[in-house]
Amino acid sequence: MTKTLNPDPRPLDHLASRGTPDAVALVDKQGELDFAGLGAAVGALAAWLLEQGLSPGDRVASWLNKTRLACMMPLAAARAGLVHVPVNPLLKRAQVGHILADSGARLLIAGQSRLGTLEDGDLPGDCMQALEGDAVFDGRGLPPSDADPGDLAAILYTSGSTGRPKGVMLSHANMWLGAQSVAHYLGIAPRDRTLCVLPFSFDYGQNQLFSSWYAGASVVPFDYLMPRDVTKAVRRHDATILAGVPPLWVQLTEIEWPDEIAGKLRVLTNSGGKMPVPLVQALRETFPNAALHSMYGLTEAFRSTTLDPALIDRMPESIGTAIPFAEIMVVAPDGGEAAPGEPGELVHAGPLVALGYWRDPERTALRFRPAPDFSDYGGMAVWSGDTVVRADDGFLRFVGRDDAMIKSAGNRISPSEIEDAAIESGFTAEACAFGVADERLGQAIMLVVRGGGGDAEDGLKRFLKAELPNFMQPREIVWQDELPRNPNGKLDRTEIERKWGT
Template sequence: MTKTLNPDPRPLDHLALRGAPDAVALIDKQGELDFAGLEAAVGALAAWLRRRGLEPGDRVASWLNKTRLACLMPLAAARAGLVHVPVNPLLKRAQVGHILADSRARLLIGGQSRLGTLEEGDVPKDCTPVPEGDAALEGQGLPPSEADPDDLAAILYTSGSTGRPKGVMLSHANMWLGAVSVAHYLGTEPGDRTLCVLPFSFDYGQNQLFSSWYAGASVVPFDYLMPRDVTKAVRRHDATILAGVPPLWVQLTEIDWPGEIAGKLRVLTNSGGKMPVPLVQALRATFPNAALHSMYGLTEAFRSTTLDPALIDRMPDSIGKAIPFAEIMVVASGGGEADPGEAGELVHAGPLVALGYWQDPDRTALRFKPAPGFSDYGGMAVWSGDTVVRDEHGYLRFVGRDDAMIKSAGNRISPSEIEDAAIESGFTAEACAFGVPDERLGQAIILVVRGERGDADVGLKRFLKAELPNFMQPREIVWQEELPRNPNGKLDRTEIERKWGA
């Protein structure tokens, strides 16, 4: 675990105090808000929440676009002693109803049109829907809180692509130290402007705000419809930092970026999935002056590893080493530490480990377990279920999720290995491989790819036969113009398997 930074966490709402009072903290459709204005607005919103009759520890949900209110809610709820439950604005009424019932939220703040889609029974009886226009961002405010950093501050619900969404409990310390860590290894400076395109219901989406404000930098909340909208926003706002997920990066590398606009970005960060080598190469060609951070993380521990951008060209398939405040171990099947080159489960210990799953002790016990005996940090750790390999220099390479492994003809096959080969062929930019029951093989491989079939089908099959062993060859390749995505912009593997795995 990195010990060079101060691990002393603060209450989350103190992020509003980090920047110079007259420095710009937020730029949106309403104009610019400096840090003095941010602090005042957080206090006013916190006071308004208190006036709603909420008690300390009550859950308050927000179902919003990237408005100014959405940016302030995490800090204001923390200042009011409440637990924030951000809901992805792309979710529909049934999913929102599940989150409200599961979290036992007392208040739901949303846009009038969204609230209008809710039907009888979607909102629990003790939860009050409130239009976002009713929230007060001005007036007498609450002072900075004195919350215990270990207190529960937020519940983030996973996208639900692998089942019903489950709520991950995050403390003030989890999110504060995540902000410190990311601001440190990205080298975020007061003059930076972060274009926030990721959903604020996503852990790294929230961190776009937190890490920028910790460093005294500006944020530009931005909802986009088309990839070209991102290009225009970078130019309009002189954005210097941009975080994305692999499907968005694919789209951004498929459009034209004038050199003077691409050159504005000095830091790119990837989360939400492994970047195939061809995508890394495309990003480096499109944004040659930007430092590209390839990272690995999971909501249960926020972020685990990052690769030094100076190594990305030499090690494009690596997810790097532990970030500050994280201890990362590779545990072999026998429970000991895996040797270099030996595959094992990635286990994360340290203060970024979440508090568990909300009201779900059984699932908490499966994922949150004591750290292995050889851990330096000890305590509770997150056992990721992801398989990685560490090289002789300590750099990690992602292999795949254990529960997604394809078992065919006695072989355990990583879907990502097939997907990487498909993308490397140049015939497709996105791919999803999975197994289906087969009497002879146990499981046969289905590969779903984005693109037009035509001659590309023959070319892809030839490439896979030349590059992969027989037991890794797909039984079927399905071509689609577009692939389903979940609300966080990632490929929706559950929906892909449902549609094409029957």
């Protein structure tokens, strides 16, 4: 457990006043906004939200691109005593309708084009709608709030890759301490500029804003269409920090980065899945001067671990150790602490643990359970369902998710082990392995990869036969030019299994 920082949570909207008043807080298509302007705009927007007929505790949903409004909504809703529900702009009307109904949203803010896609029944009867262009950023506003840091401030809906999206309830303290923790271990400074490419509906996407503002740094919200757009944005805005998910990093390492542009980035952070060793190596070659932070996390507890960038070349498979304010335990099947080298479930305790799932006590009881007896923090913990191994030196290695394990001929097989081997072969940069029904084996292994097949397929098969035991060999390898992705940019495993698993 890391205790190097003093946990002193505040209401989330106080992030608007963390920086020097005349320092740049936000850079967007409208120009630059300093922290004094950010605080005033957040107050005015908070007042406007209440003028729409909302009351403290009401849920307000935003379905927006990375506009100035999208950046300010989390803080403005918190200042007004509302609960923010950010909706990924890539979602379609049916998914949005589910989120609005499930959250009990009283107001949806979006552009006319998005509102125009909604059909009868998509918008709950008591949910109002407002055009994003009508939002107010100036005039008399609300002062900084005095909310209890333990109060509910946001509901973030998971991408739905494992079923219907579920709403994770986050308090002011969850997000404030997450910002403090990340700002600390990334070493964010006021001189930094964070290029925000991850969706703001994603927990770490929001943290791009929060951790930067906590440190008094600038943010540059950016929606990109092609990987080369990111390169151009780094050059144009002199970005120094970039966060991504593995599929984006793959795309960024497949394009050319002039040395003078790659050299601008001093911090790279990964979330949303483990990075295969070849990808780590590609990133180190593409951005040799940048500190690469490999992290593990889950929405229910934000981030859990990070690996010191100084160790990434020596132990590229490690997910590191606990971040500040997190206690990370490896629990054996008998409920005791797993010994070094013994696989166990990763359990996260401490103040980053979310409040549970919105209006879903059954699923909350499955994932949020009392911490093990040997916990220092105690209280409620998140039982991740992920299997990890702790080495003698305390560093953790991700093994796989219990619910994704392939059970074949009596063997429990981690899909990630097969995927890592496929990527290590050099014949593909992305892979997804899963089990399909088989009368003889129980489950056979299907492997879907990105690439053209042909000679590459023969090479991949030879590599897998040389590196993996017989029981881990795929029954079939499917080659595709592109693989489905969910709205957060990760591989959509559910869709991949649906298309090629039958």
